[in-house]
Amino acid sequence: MDIKEYKKYAENRSKRTSSLKNCVLAFIGGGIICVIGQVLFNLYSIFTIEEHAKLLTSASLIFLAGLFTGIGWFDVLAKIFGGGTLVPITGFANAIAAAAIDNKKEGFIAGVGAKMFIIAGSVIVYGVSFSILYGVAYYFYLLLI
Amino acid sequence: MLIDYIKVFIVGGLFCVIAQLLIDKTKLTPARILVGYVCAGVILGALGIYKPIVEFAKAGATVPLTGFGYLLAEGVKEQIEMNGLIGALTGGLIATSGGIAAAIFFGLLWSVIFKSKPLK
Amino acid sequence: MKNIIKFPEPVSIIQSASVVGKLEHEGPLGQYFDMYEDDIYFGKDSWEKAESEMCRRTLSTLLAKANMKYIDLDLVLAGDLLNQCIASSFGLLDCNAPFLGLYGACSTFAEGVIIGSNLCSTHQIDRCAALASSHFCSSERQFRFPIEYGGQRTPTSQNTVTGCGAFLLECTGYPPYITECVIGRIVDSGIKDQNNMGAAMAPATVDTLMRYFNDSGKSANDFDIISTGDLGKEGYEIACELLYKNRLDMWGKYTDCGMLMYDYKKQDVNSGASGCGCSAAIAASYFIDKLKNGCKDILLIGTGALLSPVSVLQKQNIPAVAHLIHISNSRN
Numbered sequence: 001m002d003i004k005e006y007k008k009y010a011e012n013r014s015k016r017t018s019s020l021k022n023c024v025l026a027f028i029g030g031g032i033i034c035v036i037g038q039v040l041f042n043l044y045s046i047f048t049i050e051e052h053a054k055l056l057t058s059a060s061l062i063f064l065a066g067l068f069t070g071i072g073w074f075d076v077l078a079k080i081f082g083g084g085t086l087v088p089i090t091g092f093a094n095a096i097a098a099a100a101i102d103n104k105k106e107g108f109i110a111g112v113g114a115k116m117f118i119i120a121g122s123v124i125v126y127g128v129s130f131s132i133l134y135g136v137a138y139y140f141y142l143l144l145i
Numbered sequence: 146m147l148i149d150y151i152k153v154f155i156v157g158g159l160f161c162v163i164a165q166l167l168i169d170k171t172k173l174t175p176a177r178i179l180v181g182y183v184c185a186g187v188i189l190g191a192l193g194i195y196k197p198i199v200e201f202a203k204a205g206a207t208v209p210l211t212g213f214g215y216l217l218a219e220g221v222k223e224q225i226e227m228n229g230l231i232g233a234l235t236g237g238l239i240a241t242s243g244g245i246a247a248a249i250f251f252g253l254l255w256s257v258i259f260k261s262k263p264l265k
Numbered sequence: 266m267k268n269i270i271k272f273p274e275p276v277s278i279i280q281s282a283s284v285v286g287k288l289e290h291e292g293p294l295g296q297y298f299d300m301y302e303d304d305i306y307f308g309k310d311s312w313e314k315a316e317s318e319m320c321r322r323t324l325s326t327l328l329a330k331a332n333m334k335y336i337d338l339d340l341v342l343a344g345d346l347l348n349q350c351i352a353s354s355f356g357l358l359d360c361n362a363p364f365l366g367l368y369g370a371c372s373t374f375a376e377g378v379i380i381g382s383n384l385c386s387t388h389q390i391d392r393c394a395a396l397a398s399s400h401f402c403s404s405e406r407q408f409r410f411p412i413e414y415g416g417q418r419t420p421t422s423q424n425t426v427t428g429c430g431a432f433l434l435e436c437t438g439y440p441p442y443i444t445e446c447v448i449g450r451i452v453d454s455g456i457k458d459q460n461n462m463g464a465a466m467a468p469a470t471v472d473t474l475m476r477y478f479n480d481s482g483k484s485a486n487d488f489d490i491i492s493t494g495d496l497g498k499e500g501y502e503i504a505c506e507l508l509y510k511n512r513l514d515m516w517g518k519y520t521d522c523g524m525l526m527y528d529y530k531k532q533d534v535n536s537g538a539s540g541c542g543c544s545a546a547i548a549a550s551y552f553i554d555k556l557k558n559g560c561k562d563i564l565l566i567g568t569g570a571l572l573s574p575v576s577v578l579q580k581q582n583i584p585a586v587a588h589l590i591h592i593s594n595s596r597n
Contacts, residue, residue: 010454014419034202061208077415083161119176119411123183127217138222139229
């Protein structure tokens with residue numbers, strides 16, 4: 001068996017069918033987090049305008065996800081719910097909090113500050129860059145019509 | 146009221162199921178999936194597809210990271226309409242500034258308070 | 266090419282020591298290890314320092330068991346998985362013995378024993394300690410994600426052992442002996458997935474085993490245990506298939522340290538154990554115990570996946586190496 005054949009053989013072995021259980025758990029986990037977001041939004045809406053309620057909702061979820069990360073609960077939940085905790089804003093917050101906590105021993109400048117975005121940084125880089133490209137396209141679109 | 150929450154639950158859950166399928170079926174790392182979601186959110190927002198989903202499912206569409214992308218696109222659109230081309234640079238971050246600032250500040254806060262410890 | 270290196274005089278393993286973490290202690294071999302530590306930090310404040318402390322404790326346990334002091338050591342051979350091998354060099358700072366730092370990924374223990382045995386066998390030195398360590402958290406942070414980062418592991422991924430094992434080698438004429446070795450070749454398996462290191466290391470294992478059995482004229486039946494270092498369930502099954510294809514009958518003697526370390530049913534470790542500490546701690550406890558209680562010949566194949574976080578990001582294949590050592594109760 002040469003390298004190519006072996007690679008194919010090993011990859012086929014490791015191929016998995018996604019278990020229904022994983023998907024159901026992801027569905028439930030993600031659903032619950034979104035519902036918590038909606039509950040928070042409705043609560044904040046009583047006191048403030050919609051715009052601010054939205055921001056407070058995101059900030060609260062980010063706060064809670066980071067807190068759970070610090071206590072050590074988030075990785076337990078993520079192991080169970082998988083995509084359910086990854087995709088909501090909680091996954092983004094966990095990536096930042098985990099990197100920040102993990103690099104504490106290398107100091108607050110070179111460790112926490114520099115490494116905080118080691119995983120989540122790409123989300124901002126590509127999200128913002130895509131939005132700028134869209135903005136330029138949209139600007140010229142407006143000029144044309 | 147209850148029906149609203151059910152909509153939130155189902156749509157939010159579905160976004161997560163797609164990610165779960167990507168985790169299980171492909172070798173994409175979580176970071177790649179997150180980046181994919183944000184970019185998809187920007188594109189769907191730009192094409193006007195995401196807005197109806199947000200109106201239908203509210204938090205079910207804004208809490209997943211696609212909602213973050215949608216917010217970037219909406220922010221850019223709004224700033225361009227108000228200030229012209231410069232809005233392409235400012236719009237995205239103006240709309241998402243609160244969330245990003247919260248993530249940065251809380252990240253720092255948790256690193257001061259907590260010490261790293263493993264699951265087991 | 267010379268396949269088997271036979272030592273001019275068999276080298277005795279005069280003492281062995283192992284220190285492990287909590288999860289390893291709770292595994293099926295828990296009772297065999299000399300020491301375990303409930304605190305994953307080993308009383309220190311960072312993962313890297315914790316691993317160093319584990320190395321230090323292993324060497325001092327080894328010497329205490331042999332009733333010796335640092336000054337009695339002519340050489341210490343040690344290695345770990347961290348960048349620039351900081352766990353061993355910082356951990357053994359106090360021992361004040363001549364020191365060689367090694368890197369052979371998870372094959373480091375076998376590598377150290379081979380070099381040490383050679384120097385002892387030719388009487389260039391009298392006595393040396395060979396040691397290898399790994400720590401779940403320091404490896405996780407270097408090779409994968411921050412500890413608190415939430416994610417699901419794939420079934421082929423392995424759990425890095427928190428553990429350290431050491432042999433004290435000297436030609437005293439008492440068993441058990443290290444009699445011969447095969448130094449592995451670097452084998453490119455074509456695998457790029459760092460969560461499937463078993464598959465990356467299996468071809469190197471088979472290469473080394475074939476070189477040994479073809480040249481020695483022995484069969485697996487001449488041994489009581491033939492064990493690889495850390496292939497895990499996935500790599501073990503692949504190795505079995507490849508050996509079968511090469512018509513090498515293992516006579517049911519073949520096992521893997523990565524499968525022995527944990528309880529698959531109770532402990533969530535996916536494909537099994539990995540890390541330098543896996544084969545080192547098991548060889549220095551369980552296998553030595555077996556040799557004292559009936560087993561005569563053991564083949565230990567230290568398996569190492571020679572990847573780095575940078576090579577993985579640059580999408581390079583994962584090359585692997587496998588070193589074989591023959592531990593025996595008889596001199597030849």
